[in-house]
Amino acid sequence: SQPLDLRLPTPGCYNDPERAGLDAKSVFDGMTEHLFFTLGKLAPTASRHDLYMALSYAVRDRLMMRYLATTEAMRAHPQKSVAYLSAEFLIGPQLNNNLLNLGIQQEAEAALRNFGIESLQQILDVEEEPGLGNGGLGRLAACYMESLASLKIPATGYGIRYEFGIFDQLIRDGWQVEITDKWLKGGWPWELPQPDEACFVGFGGRTESYIDDKGSYRSRWIPAEHAIGIPHDVPVLGYRVNICDRLRLWRADATESFDFYAFNIGDYYGAVEEKVGSETLSKVLYPNDGTDEGRRLRLKQQHFFVSCSLQDMLRSLDNRGLPVEDFPKYWTVQLNDTHPAIAVAELMRLLIDDRHMDWDKAWDITSRSVAYTNHTLLPEALEKWDLNLFSSLLPRHLELIYEINRRFLQQLRLRYPGNDAIQRKLSIIDEDGSKAVRMAHLATIGAHHVNGVAALHSDLVKTDLLPEFAELWPEKFTNVTNGVTPRRWVALANPELSTLLNEHIGEDWISNMENLRKLEERQNDQGFLEHWGNTKLSVKRKLASYIHRNTGVLVDPSTLFDVQVKRIHEYKRQHLNVLQVITQYLRIKNGQADGMAPRTVIFGGKAAPGYYMAKLIIRFINGIAETVNADPDMDGRLRVVFLPDYNVKLGEQVYPASDLSEQISTAGKEASGTGNMKFAMNGALTIGTLDGANVEIRELVGAENFFLFGKTVEEINDLKRSGYNPGAFINAMPELQEALRLIEMGHFSNGDSELFRPLLDNLTGHDPFFVMADFADYLRAQEAVSLAWTDRMHWNRMSLLNTARTGFFSSDRSIGEYCENIWNVGPLNVDITCDVR
Numbered sequence: 001s002q003p004l005d006l007r008l009p010t011p012g013c014y015n016d017p018e019r020a021g022l023d024a025k026s027v028f029d030g031m032t033e034h035l036f037f038t039l040g041k042l043a044p045t046a047s048r049h050d051l052y053m054a055l056s057y058a059v060r061d062r063l064m065m066r067y068l069a070t071t072e073a074m075r076a077h078p079q080k081s082v083a084y085l086s087a088e089f090l091i092g093p094q095l096n097n098n099l100l101n102l103g104i105q106q107e108a109e110a111a112l113r114n115f116g117i118e119s120l121q122q123i124l125d126v127e128e129e130p131g132l133g134n135g136g137l138g139r140l141a142a143c144y145m146e147s148l149a150s151l152k153i154p155a156t157g158y159g160i161r162y163e164f165g166i167f168d169q170l171i172r173d174g175w176q177v178e179i180t181d182k183w184l185k186g187g188w189p190w191e192l193p194q195p196d197e198a199c200f201v202g203f204g205g206r207t208e209s210y211i212d213d214k215g216s217y218r219s220r221w222i223p224a225e226h227a228i229g230i231p232h233d234v235p236v237l238g239y240r241v242n243i244c245d246r247l248r249l250w251r252a253d254a255t256e257s258f259d260f261y262a263f264n265i266g267d268y269y270g271a272v273e274e275k276v277g278s279e280t281l282s283k284v285l286y287p288n289d290g291t292d293e294g295r296r297l298r299l300k301q302q303h304f305f306v307s308c309s310l311q312d313m314l315r316s317l318d319n320r321g322l323p324v325e326d327f328p329k330y331w332t333v334q335l336n337d338t339h340p341a342i343a344v345a346e347l348m349r350l351l352i353d354d355r356h357m358d359w360d361k362a363w364d365i366t367s368r369s370v371a372y373t374n375h376t377l378l379p380e381a382l383e384k385w386d387l388n389l390f391s392s393l394l395p396r397h398l399e400l401i402y403e404i405n406r407r408f409l410q411q412l413r414l415r416y417p418g419n420d421a422i423q424r425k426l427s428i429i430d431e432d433g434s435k436a437v438r439m440a441h442l443a444t445i446g447a448h449h450v451n452g453v454a455a456l457h458s459d460l461v462k463t464d465l466l467p468e469f470a471e472l473w474p475e476k477f478t479n480v481t482n483g484v485t486p487r488r489w490v491a492l493a494n495p496e497l498s499t500l501l502n503e504h505i506g507e508d509w510i511s512n513m514e515n516l517r518k519l520e521e522r523q524n525d526q527g528f529l530e531h532w533g534n535t536k537l538s539v540k541r542k543l544a545s546y547i548h549r550n551t552g553v554l555v556d557p558s559t560l561f562d563v564q565v566k567r568i569h570e571y572k573r574q575h576l577n578v579l580q581v582i583t584q585y586l587r588i589k590n591g592q593a594d595g596m597a598p599r600t601v602i603f604g605g606k607a608a609p610g611y612y613m614a615k616l617i618i619r620f621i622n623g624i625a626e627t628v629n630a631d632p633d634m635d636g637r638l639r640v641v642f643l644p645d646y647n648v649k650l651g652e653q654v655y656p657a658s659d660l661s662e663q664i665s666t667a668g669k670e671a672s673g674t675g676n677m678k679f680a681m682n683g684a685l686t687i688g689t690l691d692g693a694n695v696e697i698r699e700l701v702g703a704e705n706f707f708l709f710g711k712t713v714e715e716i717n718d719l720k721r722s723g724y725n726p727g728a729f730i731n732a733m734p735e736l737q738e739a740l741r742l743i744e745m746g747h748f749s750n751g752d753s754e755l756f757r758p759l760l761d762n763l764t765g766h767d768p769f770f771v772m773a774d775f776a777d778y779l780r781a782q783e784a785v786s787l788a789w790t791d792r793m794h795w796n797r798m799s800l801l802n803t804a805r806t807g808f809f810s811s812d813r814s815i816g817e818y819c820e821n822i823w824n825v826g827p828l829n830v831d832i833t834c835d836v837r
């Protein structure tokens with residue numbers, strides 16, 4: 001194909017750094033200009049934050065060539081593009097990622113030296129991350145966008161530009177305190193607002209039927225209120241490619257920022273009221289991970305961003321003169337869980353009501369475009385909307401859903417004549433108790449593919465969650481095991497390991513993680529293994545110093561760093577880990593700790609503000625930490641740390657510095673996990689259950705390089721069926737009894753014997769997540785960890801094999817599978833000419 005002649009203002013030739021503006025001098029000049037003109041600052045008095053902003057603007061400028069070339073290529077030669085719809089994108093810090101993907105980290109560092117800054121890290125430290133997600137689901141969306149761009153797949157991530165993201169977590173007296181996340185306060189240099197591409201979205205009101213000019217009956221929606229969505233675009237550059245995709249985040253605005261009638265009669269406050277009302281739409285992210293709040297504002301948020309996004313996709317066809325019938329040819333729409341599932345009804349509405357298409361055609365287009373990913377089996381996470389709330393907010397969508405449902409139930413009746421039970425079970429409308437709309441059913445019926453996020457999880461989706469749907473449409477159901485981007489999670493987060501890899505196996509691994517296999521050749525090389533261990537040690541020193549600065553706890557980098565970082569949830573079982581720590585503490589106290597590895601046990605994670613038990617678990621961890629760390633008998637043997645405000649940036653410090661990765665959820669509860677992959681790639685060994693992607697990690701790294709424990713999904717189900725009694729397990733373990741008694745006495749709560757009672761009652765009463773049932777085996781596996789740690793060469797070898805064999809978990813592999821099996825999309829080639837000025 002012909003190179004594009006873009007006539008862009010920046011000279012651009014990727015192979016000629018000077019003309020592409022990618023040399024140190026150009027970066028410095030760009031910074032100087034932005035300091036002066038954009039920020040109104042003089043270099044000698046610029047703060048670190050000013051320099052961060054100036055460098056970011058200079059880097060953003062350098063993305064524009066690829067960004068615009070990508071848009072232009074898609075205009076000139078339209079091809080299918082991915083629309084990844086997600087209520088969350090937990091993208092993390094942007095500067096270093098863009099520097100890496102552009103290949104100018106060293107140039108940026110050199111430019112900064114001219115401003116008297118010694119290392120790039122000093123500037124990276126001031127960057128504030130947008131916390132536009134809760135945990136796994138949001139972070140996955142971010143990894144996927146980065147891999148899409150790196151694989152040169154044209155894509156837009158559609159979401160919400162929350163003014164306040166996930167709360168900042170403080171720890172006060174051992175409790176979590178939530179603080180508003182004001183991520184925009186210092187200005188955020190990575191977005192481009194596009195007010196001229198705003199979209200209108202309706203809410204509430206009523207529907208009416210009318211007869212159109214052709215004499216046919218039609219319905220239309222007369223909403224009671226409107227909001228405007230203003231797109232804010234964030235460029236997403238791939239690794240060393242010419243493609244730059246985008247994240248399009250919608251910010252809600254009022255339709256009329258001023259009600260002139262109210263203003264004229266002197267009601268100034270009334271006049272701004274509407275504005276305040278619609279702006280709350282994109283005000284704040286719901287801080288629930290995996291649980292469903294079922295609030296009116298949440299449904300409004302979902303419809304708001306989905307409607308804007310679908311209108312935007314249709315408009316992009318119009319602008320390029322492409323017929324709307326070809327929607328599935330140019331867009332593939334992926335629903336990241338059910339949060340955007342209203343898309344099925346909204347696309348139908350846009351096609352039928354706005355574009356006057358007939359039902360069958362509209363359904364054909366919708367169901368060939370949309371696919372759905374399920375991220376959890378937890379019943380409390382399956383979104384259901386109360387019918388009254390739904391109809392008051394989206395009356396036209398409800399009509400369309402009734403019709404989708406009517407046709408679906410008709411199909412069911414033919415397949416299962418006389419089987420009323422199956423109709424009740426699969427209907428989109430839940431009629432048991434107060435009526436509700438089941439979003440997972442809407443998504444499943446409207447989608448051409450439904451996938452889970454790890455092999456085990458996808459099986460459970462078929463056998464437990466949606467078995468009748470899977471029987472009806474077996475070809476719809478598939479698996480795509482999650483992945484994480486090696487750029488952020490190895491190359492950026494672990495420069496020490498990256499350097500070692502580059503020296504010994506070359507740099508190719510960054511875009512082809514299977515190349516890490518070459519490391520296996522070194523598995524018996526003593527010198528290399530020692531080097532491997534020293535590299536880990538130097539990263540642990542950095543984390544140790546972070547821990548000291550941020551918590552005041554002194555930890556010894558030579559101890560085993562045993563880490564559990566993730567959202568706090570009973571199913572993830574942080575309390576299982578803590579109970580085990582208490583037994584270690586007791587063994588040390590009782591002089592029975594021979595052969596026990598000296599450990600630093602590190603926790604991090606946020607609890608949903610309304611999730612009492614999770615917050616108590618945080619208090620519990622901090623109670624144990626306080627007692628253990630203050631006891632001189634524990635010196636050099638045991639330390640417990642809770643890292644406050646766990647987020648992407650902190651994760652980048654934690655994964656590379658870990659020896660042991662705690663993946664200890666109750667089997668069947670963790671859909672996949674992605675932290676488990678980040679740890680293993682960075683050479684941590686996993687102690688884990690047969691849950692989520694742990695199963696595949698263990699298969700790949702080899703059972704001998706993984707510490708397995710715990711009951712399987714089947715065994716847990718058997719226990720449930722036979723009437724699980726945690727007491728029976730407790731009685732068989734004197735050590736556990738002693739630990740529980742100590743907690744009960746208030747040993748870890750300054751004598752307060754009430755503080756942890758709800759937790760104890762829960763564990764000893766019905767223990768819904770089988771902590772007691774898995775405890776003995778967990779303890780055994782932890783002893784195996786201690787034993788393995790004593791032979792350091794052997795440990796390093798296992799660590800090396802974890803890195804060598806986890807290339808499969810690159811999100812490039814996952815995205816490759818989505819492209820091939822679900823989306824049917826291919827790469828876009830963008831040429832950039834050298835001489836365009």
Ligand code: 6GP
Pocket residue numbers: 135136137138140288289290291337375376381453482670671672673674692
């Ligand atoms: C999470 C799952 O809990 C986690 O196991 C998985 O790795 C991640 O999604 C990415 O697939 N689910 C959520 O965060 C969630 O909110 C509705 O699900």
